Amino acid sequence: QVQLVESGGGSVQAGGSLRLSCAASEYTYSRSCMGWFRQAPGKEREGVAAIYTRGNITNYADSVKGRFTISQDNAKNTVYLQMSSLTPEDTAMYYCAAAPGMALCPVVGSAYNYWGQGTQVTVSS
Numbered sequence: 001q002v003q004l005v006e007s008g009g010g011s012v013q014a015g016g017s018l019r020l021s022c023a024a025s026e027y028t029y030s031r032s033c034m035g036w037f038r039q040a041p042g043k044e045r046e047g048v049a050a051i052y053t054r055g056n057i058t059n060y061a062d063s064v065k066g067r068f069t070i071s072q073d074n075a076k077n078t079v080y081l082q083m084s085s086l087t088p089e090d091t092a093m094y095y096c097a098a099a100p101g102m103a104l105c106p107v108v109g110s111a112y113n114y115w116g117q118g119t120q121v122t123v124s125s
Helices: none
Strands: 004-007 010-013 018-024 032-039 046-052 057-060 068-073 078-083 092-100 119-124
Touching: 004 092, 018 032, 018 092, 018 119, 032 068, 032 078, 046 068, 046 078, 057 068
Parallel strands: 010 119
Antiparallel strands: 004 018, 018 078, 032 046, 032 092, 046 057, 068 078, 092 119
C-alpha cells in the first residue's frame, strides 16, 4: 500500500528552524528515492532535496544548499528535512514523494510517482 504522511510543518520567524518528517509505508520506502518538494501560492512546484535511501546519497536544489539537510531513518521508513536559516521565501506547502531508485535521486517532480498530502511551512519576517 502506497502511503506517505508528512508532518512537522508550522509557523516560524525568519532565521528559525523546522524539521519535517515523512513517514512512508514499507512498500513506498522501498522505492528508494525519497524527495521533498514545495509549492508556494501562485508558483510552480520546486524540488528541494532528495535522498537515495539504499545508499544515503543526497541531492539538493541550489536554493537550499547549506541550509537544508535531508536524512533518513530506515528503521522507521522515515525521511526528514531539517530546515535552518529560514526566510519568508521558504514559505510553501512541502510535499514528500517517492520514486523507483536511482543512485542520484533527482529533485525533479516528474520523476516521482507517489506523493503525500503536504505540510504547510510559513516563515514570517
